[in-house]
Amino acid sequence: KGRLIHDSFCVKCDNVFIYNEIIKYLTYVPPPPPEEESAIFAPYQTGINFDKYDEILVDVSGFNVPSAILTFAEAHLCETLNKNISKAGYLKPTPVQKHGVPIVLAGRDLMACAQTGSGKTAAFLLPILEMLMRGDVAASQFKELQEPEVVIVAPTRELINQIYLEARKFSFGTIIRPVVVYGGTSTGHQIRQVLQGCNVLCGTPGRLLDIISKGKVGLSKVQFLVLDEADRMLDMGFEPDMRKLVTAFDMPSKQNRQTLMFSATFPEEIQRMAADFMKTDYLFLAVGQVGGACGDVHQTILQVDQYSKRNKLIEILTNIGIERTMVFVDTKRKADFLAAFLCQENFPTTSIHGDREQREREQALGDFRSGKCPVLVATAVAARGLDIEHVQHVINFDLPSTIDEYVHRIGRTGRCGNVGKAISFFDSNTDLRIARTLVKVLSDAQQEVPTWLEEFAFAAYGTSYHNPLGKVFASVDSRKVSLILYFSWETLKKMLA
Numbered sequence: 424k425g426r427l428i429h430d431s432f433c434v435k436c437d438n439v440f441i442y443n444e445i446i447k448y449l450t451y452v453p454p455p456p457p458e459e460e461s462a463i464f465a466p467y468q469t470g471i472n473f474d475k476y477d478e479i480l481v482d483v484s485g486f487n488v489p490s491a492i493l494t495f496a497e498a499h500l501c502e503t504l505n506k507n508i509s510k511a512g513y514l515k516p517t518p519v520q521k522h523g524v525p526i527v528l529a530g531r532d533l534m535a536c537a538q539t540g541s542g543k544t545a546a547f548l549l550p551i552l553e554m555l556m557r558g559d560v561a562a563s564q565f566k567e568l569q570e571p572e573v574v575i576v577a578p579t580r581e582l583i584n585q586i587y588l589e590a591r592k593f594s595f596g597t598i599i600r601p602v603v604v605y606g607g608t609s610t611g612h613q614i615r616q617v618l619q620g621c622n623v624l625c626g627t628p629g630r631l632l633d634i635i636s637k638g639k640v641g642l643s644k645v646q647f648l649v650l651d652e653a654d655r656m657l658d659m660g661f662e663p664d665m666r667k668l669v670t671a672f673d674m675p676s677k678q679n680r681q682t683l684m685f686s687a688t689f690p691e692e693i694q695r696m697a698a699d700f701m702k703t704d705y706l707f708l709a710v711g712q713v714g715g716a717c718g719d720v721h722q723t724i725l726q727v728d729q730y731s732k733r734n735k736l737i738e739i740l741t742n743i744g745i746e747r748t749m750v751f752v753d754t755k756r757k758a759d760f761l762a763a764f765l766c767q768e769n770f771p772t773t774s775i776h777g778d779r780e781q782r783e784r785e786q787a788l789g790d791f792r793s794g795k796c797p798v799l800v801a802t803a804v805a806a807r808g809l810d811i812e813h814v815q816h817v818i819n820f821d822l823p824s825t826i827d828e829y830v831h832r833i834g835r836t837g838r839c840g841n842v843g844k845a846i847s848f849f850d851s852n853t854d855l856r857i858a859r860t861l862v863k864v865l866s867d868a869q870q871e872v873p874t875w876l877e878e879f880a881f882a883a884y885g886t887s888y889h890n891p892l893g894k895v896f897a898s899v900d901s902r903k904v905s906l907i908l909y910f911s912w913e914t915l916k917k918m919l920a
């Protein structure tokens with residue numbers, strides 16, 4: 424029982440349990456990031472298909488496209504960055520890096536769409552850090568108002584923390600100081616981190632706006648604004664926050680900053696909205712196949728009704744053994760329930776979802792990463808961006824409602840040229856709406872399409888098989904679609920005249 428006064432938060436609480444929960448929530452201080460070089464640079468093993476990335480078709484649209492690089496040396500990055508690249512074990516750039524790095528170095532805005540696990544993070548971090556170094560960035564120091572040169576936003580706490588660790592890795596040995604802020608942790612602690620000095624501010628939208636509104640961060644020096652998982656950052660949930668950020672009184676206008684957006688999926692309507700945030704001559708980079716499922720993931724769809732799902736899962740996990748497996752479900756309650764059930768069945772399991780405390784979420788990821796719990800039951804909160812080595816299997820216990828979410832979920836395996844397996848339970852009572860797009864994604868990735876699924880897809884309605892520009896790229900530049908529609912309309916008018 425008591426009165427809580429914490430930063431701007433003040434509440435009188437009569438319920439001891441709720442009071443303690445709030446105290447825990449407000450005071451969680453995440454463990455500090457690793458200091459030893461070996462931990463900072465722990466390389467992710469590239470897989471047997473890494474070299475096959477070179478065969479992926481790439482399309483860059485827009486005017487005056489800078490030439491791609493073939494090696495990191497061709498990017499003429501500074502010595503420290505080159506050292507960090509080799510310490511990270513990167514021998515050659517992936518396609519999104521070959522094309523993305525020179526585009527950013529040339530000062531252009533970029534919307535990039537490349538398959539999951541193909542190195543988008545380094546594609547924006549490396550050129551940004553290089554530009555900061557070339558611009559003689561000042562060593563940041565303690566100040567009551569910090570003015571970062573770079574702001575990076577991502578939709579989940581775990582993902583933004585991962586991006587921060589990557590920024591720390593590549594800026595190692597430079598004067599550039601990245602800082603991360605995200606919800607579920609002590610605001611006071613994060614503000615103190617920011618005030619120590621901040622060049623690259625990584626944040627989830629809510630916490631970022633909170634710290635800006637407290638007058639601790641000024642935006643007038645922002646040179647780069649990055650939206651990772653950009654289609655998610657601009658969908659209904661986050662779009663108002665993004666608009667608040669770009670219309671903040673001191674945020675440089677789009678003409679006076681570089682705006683970069685990255686994702687593995689980029690629906691056309693979101694692209695059109697994204698264009699509002701960018702200069703008109705932005706470039707659109709598409710790497711890979713329509714629908715964007717990573718070609719290194721072997722996809723299997725099983726018809727399983729909701730009552731048989733648990734038994735089927737046990738059967739699969741028994742065959743898998745101790746290989747690391749992510750199991751996706753549709754609700755937080757189900758995640759808890761299924762994790763408890765699997766533990767009872769002697770599968771060391773942990774879970775991650777939005778109702779778990781941040782401390783528990785980080786513990787769960789840690790236990791999964793280390794292999795202490797080789798099974799992680801997760802909701803959508805873990806679908807995007809998370810880069811966990813040795814994840815060999817993804818199981819969609821419940822299929823998601825959108826195909827983009829499916830593509831991101833199965834992309835937690837088969838990363839960086841490694842191969843992975845995804846098994847999805849299709850329940851015809853609930854999953855008909857995804858049948859058509861699922862068939863398309865499977866066939867584009869040259870995966871087996873079960874006949875029963877084709878039949879469901881044929882009978883289903885509301886989604887389309889067809890992409891107006893054929894079936895090559897994961898997402899096409901929405902400007903091209905408008906152009907094609909314009910020309911089709913002009914042709915039609917001529918025919919009618």
Ligand SMILES: Nc1ncnc2c1ncn2[C@@H]1O[C@H](COP(=O)(O)OP(=O)(O)OP(=O)(O)O)[C@@H](O)[C@H]1O
Binds near residue numbers: 538544808
């Ligand atoms: N050129 C490279 N050589 C070796 N490893 C690389 C290279 N580029 C990236 N990686 C590694 O590949 C892994 C996947 O990269 P990253 O997380 O940036 O993928 P992504 O495209 O952002 O995926 P997602 O769409 O899931 O967010 C990381 O561990 C990263 O360190």
